[in-house]
Every structure is written in C-alpha cells, then in structure tokens.
Amino acid sequence: MQRVIFNHYGRPANDAVFNCTYRFIVYVFGRGTKPQAEQTTTQHLLQQLWQAESIYRDDIIEDTVQRLYRIQPNHPEGLLAQMRLALRLERPDV
Secondary structure (H helix, E strand, C coil): CCCCCECCCCCECCHHHHHHHHHHHHHHHHCCCCCHHHHHHHHHHHHHHHHHHHCCCHHHHHHHHHHHHHHCCCCHHHHHHHHHHHHHCCCCCC
8 A cells, every 4th residue: 555645735745756855854854863972972072172272282172083083074073173273283284
C-alpha cells in the first residue's frame, strides 16, 4: 500500500517535489543532531578557546583547536581561531 501525502492545498504532492523538499529539510536540520555529551564537550572547548584568545595564550589556543578537531574535523570556529592566531603571529603558512 502506497502512502499518499498531501500538500497544503489538499492535493496529492508530487513525489519529485516532495523528495526534494524532504531531502532539503533533512540536510538543513538533520545534520545538527549530535549526542548531548558531544555538544557539551564542543561548547566547553569553544568557551576555553575564547578565554585563551582573550588572554593571548597561544599554547592553549593550539591545544584546544586540536582537541576540537578530534570531535569535529574542520570545525568553523577552530579554523577561525587558527587564522586569527596566524595573523597575530604573522605566520602565512596557515
């Protein structure tokens, strides 16, 4: 038995349109579901990163970014922190 899905006009939804819309919604909202422990750890590391940047502790910044990358590779905040550190230290290698 095939399930019929209706659009907001009360007509059966086109399968292609529905599939495209469904995939878009899953892509946008489905990626953010992480286990609670991982979210807490990520937020803790981001807070530690911001504190280390505020007191100019380069060693803590680099260590925290590496730990952040172990949880989520190429995390946007980690990339930004690396770029800010490289600019401040005038290291063009990053």
